[in-house]
Amino acid sequence: MPIAAALRTAKGPFLLLLPLFAVTVVFVIVPLAVFVIYSFMTSALFSVALPFTFDAYEAAVRSPLNQSLAWNSIAIGLMTAAITTVIGLAVAYWLRYRAGRLQLPVLFLVSASIFASYLVRIYAWRTILGRNGLINSGLVEAGLIGEPLEFLLYNWFSVVVALVHIFLPYVVLVLFAAFRPLTPDYLETAQDLGATALARWQRVILPLMAAPTATGFLFVFILSASDFVTPQLIGGTGGQLLGVQIQTNFKAIGNWPVGAATSILMLLFFLMCYGIMQFALWTLKLDQIRWN
Amino acid sequence: MIERSVFQPAFISRRPLIQGLGAAAVAAGLWPSFRVPAIAADKVIQLMSWEGYDFPGPLAEWKKANGVEVQSTYMGSHDDIQAKILGGGGAGLDLITYGSSYKQLYAALKILQPIDESKIPNLKNLLPFFASNVQNIWVNPDGTRTGVPCDWGAVGISYDSSVIPQAPSSYDILFDPKYKGKVGMPDDPLGAYGQAARVLGLNSSRMSKEDFAKITNWLKDLAKQTKGISASYGDVSTRFIAGDIALSFLGWAAYKSFAEKAGKKTIETVWPKNGGGLAFSNAYAIPPGADNIETAYAFINETLRPEIQAEMAKALVGGVVVSGAKLDPSIADLYPYDKLNEFFELAPLQEDPPLESDKYVNRQQVLAAWQEIKSAG
Numbered sequence: 001m002p003i004a005a006a007l008r009t010a011k012g013p014f015l016l017l018l019p020l021f022a023v024t025v026v027f028v029i030v031p032l033a034v035f036v037i038y039s040f041m042t043s044a045l046f047s048v049a050l051p052f053t054f055d056a057y058e059a060a061v062r063s064p065l066n067q068s069l070a071w072n073s074i075a076i077g078l079m080t081a082a083i084t085t086v087i088g089l090a091v092a093y094w095l096r097y098r099a100g101r102l103q104l105p106v107l108f109l110v111s112a113s114i115f116a117s118y119l120v121r122i123y124a125w126r127t128i129l130g131r132n133g134l135i136n137s138g139l140v141e142a143g144l145i146g147e148p149l150e151f152l153l154y155n156w157f158s159v160v161v162a163l164v165h166i167f168l169p170y171v172v173l174v175l176f177a178a179f180r181p182l183t184p185d186y187l188e189t190a191q192d193l194g195a196t197a198l199a200r201w202q203r204v205i206l207p208l209m210a211a212p213t214a215t216g217f218l219f220v221f222i223l224s225a226s227d228f229v230t231p232q233l234i235g236g237t238g239g240q241l242l243g244v245q246i247q248t249n250f251k252a253i254g255n256w257p258v259g260a261a262t263s264i265l266m267l268l269f270f271l272m273c274y275g276i277m278q279f280a281l282w283t284l285k286l287d288q289i290r291w292n
Numbered sequence: 293m294i295e296r297s298v299f300q301p302a303f304i305s306r307r308p309l310i311q312g313l314g315a316a317a318v319a320a321g322l323w324p325s326f327r328v329p330a331i332a333a334d335k336v337i338q339l340m341s342w343e344g345y346d347f348p349g350p351l352a353e354w355k356k357a358n359g360v361e362v363q364s365t366y367m368g369s370h371d372d373i374q375a376k377i378l379g380g381g382g383a384g385l386d387l388i389t390y391g392s393s394y395k396q397l398y399a400a401l402k403i404l405q406p407i408d409e410s411k412i413p414n415l416k417n418l419l420p421f422f423a424s425n426v427q428n429i430w431v432n433p434d435g436t437r438t439g440v441p442c443d444w445g446a447v448g449i450s451y452d453s454s455v456i457p458q459a460p461s462s463y464d465i466l467f468d469p470k471y472k473g474k475v476g477m478p479d480d481p482l483g484a485y486g487q488a489a490r491v492l493g494l495n496s497s498r499m500s501k502e503d504f505a506k507i508t509n510w511l512k513d514l515a516k517q518t519k520g521i522s523a524s525y526g527d528v529s530t531r532f533i534a535g536d537i538a539l540s541f542l543g544w545a546a547y548k549s550f551a552e553k554a555g556k557k558t559i560e561t562v563w564p565k566n567g568g569g570l571a572f573s574n575a576y577a578i579p580p581g582a583d584n585i586e587t588a589y590a591f592i593n594e595t596l597r598p599e600i601q602a603e604m605a606k607a608l609v610g611g612v613v614v615s616g617a618k619l620d621p622s623i624a625d626l627y628p629y630d631k632l633n634e635f636f637e638l639a640p641l642q643e644d645p646p647l648e649s650d651k652y653v654n655r656q657q658v659l660a661a662w663q664e665i666k667s668a669g
Contacts, residue, residue, distance in 0.1 A: 045397075045400060045401070045647060045648075045656075046374060046378050046401055047378070065663055065664050065667060068667065069667065126530075126534075127534075130534050130536055131534065131535060131536045132534055132535045132536070133534075150473060150519075153519070153536075154519040154520040155519075155520075232479075232523045233523055233527070235520060236519050236520030237515055237516075237518070237519075237520045237521070237666065237667055237668055238520075238667075239520075240666060240667045244663075245663060248659070248663055250375070251369070251371040251372070251374075251375050252369075252371050252481070252659055253656055253659040253660060254374075254656070255656065
């Protein structure tokens with residue numbers, strides 16, 4: 001078997017990586033390269049033309065609408081990421097150390113919620129938060145409010161609620177996995193040495209969980225800041241995000257260079273966020289566990 | 293301390309699992325396959341359109357009798373069509389529909405193939421209005437046919453008569469402070485500019501910079517009356533049914549029927565004398581990648597039979613484009629068929645800004661401005 005023999009040589013591991021490498025090149029590198037090239041070209045209706053220019057970048061950055069939507073995206077992304085991370089940490093902690101026999105059923109429920117369609121979940125929030133939705137009709141029936149609450153739906157609030165709901169299961173699973181090597185012994189030892197609950201979090205849990213928590217935070221931040229479906233369905237006029245502009249430039253307006261330039265700028269911004277996070281973790285010596 | 297992984301319960305070790313999967317695969321292979329009689333490759337057409345424009349119900353018999361299979365791709369927005377075709381996914385696509393306001397764009401993008409009228413004898417059934425050459429939507433100035441009308445509809449002001457008992461007589465009602473937050477507006481930029489221009493006595497296909505600013509401001513003020521632009525017409529319908537809105541700009545006559553199906557019998561649509569409304573019409577067309585053109589022609593021809601049109605109109609809650617169709621009362625009530633010409637003056641087919649122009653504001657500028665209106669809360 002020549003293949004088996006080849007795999008056993010020193011080059012074997014690289015051969016095994018070849019398919020992955022090919023997939024990455026074809027489905028990530030090449031499309032990205034096309035985007036970069038498009039972003040420097042001149043716009044023609046639903047296509048691109050020469051000469052190469054910076055016009056698209058200038059248009060993307062100068063647009064007052066893009067600027068305000070970019071701030072919206074950052075604010076909504078940060079809010080969603082912060083809320084998801086805090087809840088995710090608490091749930092994962094509970095699942096790991098306190099859930100007991102409930103651990104498996106709850107983990108199953110958390111994973112199962114991922115299988116519900118993204119759109120179905122957004123529509124579910126519309127029926128919950130709507131003017132005559134579950135919350136409003138409940139409160140009106142109970143006599144707590146006279147008129148339905150208007151701030152629940154079609155604004156940034158409903159976008160954050162829906163995005164937290166969509167991303168929470170992923171973060172819970174990631175953090176639960178991160179908690180797994182941290183066996184109860186560590187916490188018991190800390191307790192035996194006199195650490196209070198707060199001190200256990202500060203000196204044992206958070207340092208060990210910093211890297212995975214930051215990863216979860218960034219994951220949610222990037223995905224929610226760049227979302228373009230949720231805002232269109234429940235964002236109203238005040239909850240629109242920058243991703244919608246990219247979609248519109250490609251699909252409706254037909255200005256591909258500006259759409260591509262906006263995408264590249266967002267990508268660079270997110271890479272910068274990743275860099276800052278890595279640098280911060282490294283400076284604080286939290287990027288990996290040091291056993292000294 | 294060794295913990296048992298929750299993800300790998302003790303009773304499943306890898307080997308039996310793999311063996312089990314292997315057995316399942318073998319079983320699947322041995323399973324007798326029941327297959328429907330094969331359909332000749334040239335009788336399979338691929339259609340891309342709005343959901344329902346493949347008319348599975350009305351065309352079932354015809355498909356069976358002729359051994360035709362229609363494979364449909366439904367679009368979420370009209371822009372999916374050019375995205376698919378220009379993105380290189382149009383090979384084998386035999387049939388699309390285009391809205392009247394997309395003719396100009398699709399002609400420029402070369403998405404519409406010439407249609408051989410001799411292959412569609414039922415064109416003779418078309419109502420005079422749809423047999424004409426209005427705005428070159430279906431037939432180019434040189435006589436080349438690019439599309440075959442399939443249905444039509446009109447938008448005006450839709451309102452919930454349980455909240456607003458009297459039919460609105462003017463577009464001013466949309467700005468009534470009483471209805472702030474209860475106005476609906478679909479994400480239809482060209483329709484919005486077209487209708488707003490008509491209300492203001494302008495024409496969105498020939499807007500000067502000043503006209504454009506006036507219309508944009510009017511629409512921005514209107515957007516402030518809404519709780520956000522709805523992603524689609526269907527979404528406006530949902531908001532009517534949920535009671536989130538009481539009236540809607542670009543209100544579609546079909547909302548009445550959608551709401552009735554959901555148990556709400558109070559949604560009406562009017563075309564006020566002042567401002568009127570806009571009509572739209574979808575047409576079948578043959579895109580460049582088509583490879584079963586003959587079957588596509590046969591399909592189009594069948595859709596122009598009066599009986600099929602009547603069933604299609606019922607399925608879509610739309611208007612028919614041929615004469616002699618016996619309409620369901622709920623469909624006949626939607627639009628005044630006895631005075632269609634007058635109606636099309638009150639609600640003409642939408643005219644759109646030019647793709648490129650030195651003199652007038654173009655389509656791209658309108659679409660860019662619409663993005664600002666959408667965020668003008």
